[in-house]
Amino acid sequence: MLVLPQKREFNFFIFIILIIFIISLRTPSFLDLNNFMDILNDTAILTMVAIGQLMIIVTGGIDLSVDASLALTGMSVALLNQHYPEIPLFIIILISITIGLLLGSINGLLVSQAKIPPVITTLGTMSIYRGLVFVICKGTWVSAHEMTEAFREFPRRSFLGISNLIFIALLIIVLFLIFLSLTKTGREIYGVGGNKTAAQYVGINLNKINYLAYTLCGGITGLAGFLWVARYAAAQSETAIGFNFQTIAACVVGGVSITGGSGTVIGVVLGAFFIGIVYDSLTMINVSPFWQMAIQGFIILFAIIINTIMDKRNQQLLLRKRSFNE
Amino acid sequence: MNNCILEMKGIRKYFYGVKALEGVDFKIKTGEVHALIGENGAGKSTLVKILAGVYQPNAGTIIFNHKSVQFLSPQISQQAGISAIHQEATMFPELSVTENIFIGHHIRNKSNGLLSWKEMKDKTQALLNRLELDIHPDTKVKNLSVAQRHMVEVAKALSLNAKIVIMDEPTSALTIKEVEYLYKIIRKLKSENKAVIFISHKFEEIFEIADYFTVLRDGKYIGEGKMAEVTMDEIIQMVIGRNLEHRYPQIEAEQGNTILKVKNLTRIGFFKDISFELHQGEILGFFGLVGAGRTEVMQTIFGIEALTSGEVFINGKKVNIANPAEAMNYGLAYIPEDRQLQGTILKMNIKENVTLSIINKISRHFFLDKEKELKITEQYGKQIEIKASSWQQLVEDLSGGNQQKVVLAKWIATKPRILIMDEPTKGIDVATKATVHNIISELAKQGIAIILVSSELPEILGMSNNIIVMHEGAITTKFTRDKANSENIIKAAIGSILS
Known part of the structure; x- marks a missing residue:
């Protein structure tokens, strides 16, 4: 099965629990509920965008422009809020999603219609989108006092102790869990990534599926752009630089095949959560900030290696079972 | 049987319990063009891949050059003197003829350990001359015709000092004129006392170029003989065989x-x-x-x-x-x-x-x-x-x-x-x-x-x-x-x- 969680996700879950246990031995405050809520808040945006990335990687593509489109959308709505504070928040949210869909659909068109390889396409649009951030903000920031309170406070507002940010992330998780595992189009996305030719032979429209994946990812990214600038109460030209690689890391750590065709929403959620823990715990256990980036990279690579080894062993077991059966 | 360069006896091979070869015998002499004949799935490719070290047999012996051997990897088989030319030439299109021929066995300068391109180029030119090929050693392989690529593969086999050259459907992508050219090269190999294993579905080609044949069917050895002593109908009969x-x-x-x-x-x-x-x-x-x-x-x-x-x-x-x-x-x-x-x-x-x-x-x-x-x-x-x-x-x-x-x-x-x-x-x-x-x-x-x-x-x-x-x-x-x-x-x- 592709879409619903299985052994691999379960193993990864155990692995995460183990990591949490080890960290808490050294820093008992890591287990505080408050700290946990912080980690969830910190990983909410990563989880959302990583799910968009998942959809694209499953089709056999990749989107390197997510950080730039996030920044462009974020800057656009921040400027809008600064200059037209009377625009209601739900309109702002709709606008951020619309801009995201538009940016994503440009990627989709270039990949599916112009047939430019995804890496090249999104490298190009990454520069363009990032460049447009500079153009519209003219090199300046939009900082906290220039935003309305409703704008700035939205991600933090909580209901029953759970913030809007976490609610929205949960909503995206549930929506895309259903979309990818229970709908016809979701199945077709896995089909296209699993074997393009076979999918084409059963009458699936490859171009349509590719276009759709990039566009939907763009929509999520747009929403994430608003949430990001509101949460950090700042829109800068450098917002979220390097975030694209985090989303890809969350996918790969979560067991998504980088060549397409397999990967689950649950896996990606765990992957993003794992990365959140790593980032958070390094600060808590007082690792020097100079070392953090290198150690983060090392731990992510380590998780991927473990994942790959487990997978290989499973496959060998299956092969042995199969030759025994026949 | 003194000039018998290779003898395979009782070769068996299973894939996940499915029999691909069931006790196949095969032998070839130096200076012989030996046709390996059979339908699709008869086991020709499996046999050849065992010889090339790609697969390991489950049972059977291989005697090569009067010694019992095991070809545990393609490298071992190649070093022993067996070169396989595959259906679709496996070459590097962006590299030159010289680079393609010497890939995997580059010649190094003895004093400084660097690659000695001049020597390799000279040797390539000598090989091309030996095969009477009008190709420049610096030409990129992507600019060669399919036939020329096959010739370069033959040159590579010679550079490895191959004793046995395997050709798996070499003519499937060639024009009639190019096929003639390939025949010329095969005869040349024969005159240099190489053994050639020739696999083809086209019977008229087999009659044209081969001296000897072995027929396989459903992974089994069916028969062998001299091409001169057999008719096309008899071969077809052996290939199809069964009363279906x-x-x-x-x-x-x-x-x-x-x-x-x-x-x-x-x-x-x-x-x-x-x-x-x-x-x-x-x-x-x-x-x-x-x-x-x-x-x-x-x-x-x-x-x-x-x-x-x-x-x-x-x-x-x-x-x-x-x-x-x-x-x-x-x-x-x-x-x-x-x-x-x-x-x-x-x-x-x-x-x-x-x-x-x-x-x-x-x-x-x-x-x-x-x-x-x-x-x-x-x-x-x-x-x-x-x-x-x-x-x-x-x-x-x-x-x-x-x-x-x-x-x-x-x-x-x-x-x-x-x-x-x-x-x-x-x-x-x-x-x-x-x-x-x-x-x-x-x-x-x-x-x-x-x-x-x-x-x-x-x-x-x-x-x-x-x-x-x-x-x-x-x-x-x-x-x-x-x-x-x-x-x-x-x-x-x-x-x-x-x-």
Whole structure:
């Protein structure tokens, strides 16, 4: 099965629990509920965008422009809020999603219609989108006092102790869990990534599926752009630089095949959560900030290696079972 | 037998319990061109791959140069003096001729350890001269013709000081003039006392160039002898061998109305003027050599490739099919030749594969109906006897035969009225083959019109009501079953040379 969680996700879950246990031995405050809520808040945006990335990687593509489109959308709505504070928040949210869909659909068109390889396409649009951030903000920031309170406070507002940010992330998780595992189009996305030719032979429209994946990812990214600038109460030209690689890391750590065709929403959620823990715990256990980036990279690579080894062993077991059966 | 360079005895090889070779003997002398003959799936490629160190035999001995040896890897086999030239030349198109020849065994300057390109270039030039080839050592391989690439592979074999050169279907992509050239090179190798193993489906080539032959059938050794002492009919008899009549279901289906009519279908560069009619309940066999254009005709009818000219009628109405989705709407189904590359989605499970072709039927308002999905998979999975631990099992974990059954189930589930099957039993074991044949007959009995593209003569003869033979992109002959026999079919497939 592709879409619903299985052994691999379960193993990864155990692995995460183990990591949490080890960290808490050294820093008992890591287990505080408050700290946990912080980690969830910190990983909410990563989880959302990583799910968009998942959809694209499953089709056999990749989107390197997510950080730039996030920044462009974020800057656009921040400027809008600064200059037209009377625009209601739900309109702002709709606008951020619309801009995201538009940016994503440009990627989709270039990949599916112009047939430019995804890496090249999104490298190009990454520069363009990032460049447009500079153009519209003219090199300046939009900082906290220039935003309305409703704008700035939205991600933090909580209901029953759970913030809007976490609610929205949960909503995206549930929506895309259903979309990818229970709908016809979701199945077709896995089909296209699993074997393009076979999918084409059963009458699936490859171009349509590719276009759709990039566009939907763009929509999520747009929403994430608003949430990001509101949460950090700042829109800068450098917002979220390097975030694209985090989303890809969350996918790969979560067991998504980088060549397409397999990967689950649950896996990606765990992957993003794992990365959140790593980032958070390094600060808590007082690792020097100079070392953090290198150690983060090392731990992510380590998780991927473990994942790959487990997978290989499973496959060998299956092969042995199969030759025994026949 | 002093000049016997290689002797393989009692070679056995199994893949996941499926027998590929059952005690095959093979020997070759120096200065001999030895044809290895057999149908697809007879075990020729497996035998050659064992010799090249790609596969390890489960049993048997290999005596090479009077010593018992084991070729544990392609490198060991190559160093021992065995060079294989594969069907599709495996070369590096962006590198020069010199670089291609010396890749993996570069010559280094003894004093400084750097690569000595001048020496390699000189040696390449010497090799090219020896083969009388007019190619510059600096030419990039991508700028060479297919024939020239084969020659460069031969030069590479010589540079490795090969004692045995294996040529697996070397002529399949060559023009007649280029084939002549290849013969010249083979004779040259022979005169230098090399042993050449020559694999070809084209019997006239074997008679032209080989001295000796070994015939394999169904993974078994059938016989050997001198080419000079055998006739083409005798060889064909050995290759086909068995008395097949009762092995095939032979259900006489009622043939109904014309359902598919193809008129003067042409795709420039692939096939021309293809016309035929297909009736309900008919099994129409398409035979031909590899590269005769049969697959291309079927892909064009199914809307995968565009046609240059010609017309297609379904139920008497002219249709223009632009893509597979439209073809499926007209009741067509196409089971492609390569189940791993074109047929299945290996990372999906059986259920998801089987229902992918009917995804609209199993979904209601956008959502998949999982119950219906399971029911349909069960229905067709049982009918086609897919053997698996559950319908959730990933297709990549199934055996080749079961993967093929998944592809069959997927297409039969679309309830086609016209079913095109391209090599449906290629590379699967005998038991699965029999199941597939029964399914085909059963479908024909239900009134489905079937096109069976196959390179296996017994299958074509045993299954088809009518047989069309293609050669180099054109239909050469049409037979009804009672008029067809292996001899006239093979002659038609080889083309004008013998008819």
